[in-house]
Amino acid sequence: MTIAATSRDYSLIGRDSALAVANGLAAAEWYHTDVERKAMKALMQRSDGPAIRDTAIWIGAMVVFAGLGIWFWGSWIAVPFFLAYGVLYGSGGDSRWHECGHGTAFKTRWMNDVVYQIACFMMMRNPVTWRWSHARHHTDTIIVGRDPEISVMRPPDLLRVVLSFVGVLDVWHGLTDMVRNAAGVVSAEEKTFIPEMEQAKVVRVARIWAAIYAVTIVVAIAMGSWLPLVIVGGPRLYGAWHHVLTGLLQHGGLADNVTDHRLNSRSVLMNPVSRFIYWNMNYHVEHHMFPMVPYHALPKLHELIKHDLPAANSSMWDAYREMVPAFLRQLRNEDYFLKRELPATAKPYREELHGDAAAAE
Amino acid sequence: MGEWIEACGSDDVEEEDVIRFDHAGRVFAIYRSPDDEYFATDGLCTHEHVSLADGLVMDEIIECPKHNGRFNYKTGEAKGAPVCVNLRTYRVKVEGGAVFVEV
Numbered sequence: 001m002t003i004a005a006t007s008r009d010y011s012l013i014g015r016d017s018a019l020a021v022a023n024g025l026a027a028a029e030w031y032h033t034d035v036e037r038k039a040m041k042a043l044m045q046r047s048d049g050p051a052i053r054d055t056a057i058w059i060g061a062m063v064v065f066a067g068l069g070i071w072f073w074g075s076w077i078a079v080p081f082f083l084a085y086g087v088l089y090g091s092g093g094d095s096r097w098h099e100c101g102h103g104t105a106f107k108t109r110w111m112n113d114v115v116y117q118i119a120c121f122m123m124m125r126n127p128v129t130w131r132w133s134h135a136r137h138h139t140d141t142i143i144v145g146r147d148p149e150i151s152v153m154r155p156p157d158l159l160r161v162v163l164s165f166v167g168v169l170d171v172w173h174g175l176t177d178m179v180r181n182a183a184g185v186v187s188a189e190e191k192t193f194i195p196e197m198e199q200a201k202v203v204r205v206a207r208i209w210a211a212i213y214a215v216t217i218v219v220a221i222a223m224g225s226w227l228p229l230v231i232v233g234g235p236r237l238y239g240a241w242h243h244v245l246t247g248l249l250q251h252g253g254l255a256d257n258v259t260d261h262r263l264n265s266r267s268v269l270m271n272p273v274s275r276f277i278y279w280n281m282n283y284h285v286e287h288h289m290f291p292m293v294p295y296h297a298l299p300k301l302h303e304l305i306k307h308d309l310p311a312a313n314s315s316m317w318d319a320y321r322e323m324v325p326a327f328l329r330q331l332r333n334e335d336y337f338l339k340r341e342l343p344a345t346a347k348p349y350r351e352e353l354h355g356d357a358a359a360a361e
Numbered sequence: 362m363g364e365w366i367e368a369c370g371s372d373d374v375e376e377e378d379v380i381r382f383d384h385a386g387r388v389f390a391i392y393r394s395p396d397d398e399y400f401a402t403d404g405l406c407t408h409e410h411v412s413l414a415d416g417l418v419m420d421e422i423i424e425c426p427k428h429n430g431r432f433n434y435k436t437g438e439a440k441g442a443p444v445c446v447n448l449r450t451y452r453v454k455v456e457g458g459a460v461f462v463e464v
């Protein structure tokens with residue numbers, strides 16, 4: 001039997017957006033593993049300690065690596081220092097943006113806010129726009145036409161995937177959005193998830209950032225050197241690879257249009273360095289099911305609910321070995337996806353809600 | 362003047378915690394503060410109508426479990442994105458080991 005591929009419309013104001021609403025997929029009730037309130041309350045508790053320690057290491061390491069890079073500027077010895085600095089900036093910034101956007105990194109609110117603003121600037125993500133887009137990503141995770149943060153659409157655009165490792169398209173979009181917002185324009189798509197009362201803030205931040213980048217460029221020209229841009233903005237290109245390497249695994253090759261994170265998200269066991277850069281977002285099913293649990297408690301949450309989840313991939317390599325062939329199959333049939341097998345101890349997928357995905361082989 | 366309805370026993374809510382109370386098709390959240398006072402608000406978040414009783418109480422804040430929106434449960438004030446609309450609050454009294462809400 002041949003399955004006719006459907007063509008998905010990822011626009012937030014297009015056909016599939018309306019379809020998702022009509023089919024009850026928008027703002028739907030999602031599956032949650034049962035966790036006793038006492039245990040969940042303990043897991044949700046906030047504390048400043050782990051994030052202060054990690055932020056001190058993160059910023060301290062950036063200062064040291066950038067300092068050594070500047071010291072050796074003009075020599076090849078500077079390259080490894082800037083590569084290390086770049087990863088902390090262009091990839092570490094992604095996970096800090098994410099966790100502080102949820103407000104779960106620190107207990108103290110202003111600490112979350114400060115790190116959030118810094119990380120947003122590093123990642124060229126408007127702090128207002130992206131707070132709202134990420135809220136929508138959690139409401140309608142990988143629902144076509146609703147989720148603004150689907151990184152690999154179907155059929156996969158593999159050139160785009162490859163380019164994302166060096167941040168080219170993200171930087172292009174980040175800067176053009178910044179210039180457009182700074183000119184006072186909030187797009188029709190942005191208006192679908194940013195309430196009117198928040199839109200002026202989008203413009204204000206974009207103007208401040210545009211001024212910072214303009215000053216950086218003027219300084220670079222005045223110095224006759226690329227150095228200022230290697231320190232500010234540039235790492236979003238040459239340091240992006242790690243957050244793409246880890247981020248693609250979050251949902252890549254899995255189901256769409258379902259309301260069970262076990263079907264559309266992936267947890268992967270990772271080495272400690274990657275987990276530091278990624279702030280434990282490798283426990284991605286757990287994070288989506290319970291976004292109130294801070295990054296530092298995710299390993300405990302994983303232990304508590306793993307009986308109800310598909311087994312985590314044993315390494316990034318293991319996860320890529322299943323995801324890349326799935327992308328290649330989706331080139332021929334965009335309806336193909338990897339179905340996550342549940343352990344015998346898990347509650348089964350609700351076939352009545354997403355029969356195709358739950359029943360797929 | 363509203364009607365006083367018995368919502369729960371005073372020991373049904375732990376200190377610095379919240380429980381859900383359903384009445385006449387409406388959802389309420391009953392809070393017990395760290396200094397052992399009781400409060401009540403609408404039980405569904407004003408952002409996307411998620412039950413706040415699954416959230417986290419920290420001092421006088423209730424944080425919504427879905428997108429971490431925060432409200433002051435004593436005043437109902439929304440404390441910033443993604444919650445922009447305040448929560449409705451209700452008067453509460455404790456009598457004979459039971460918590461009553463004026464609905």
Ligand code: FES
Binds near residue numbers: 406408427430443444
């Ligand atoms: S549903 Fe409560 S913050 Fe979104």
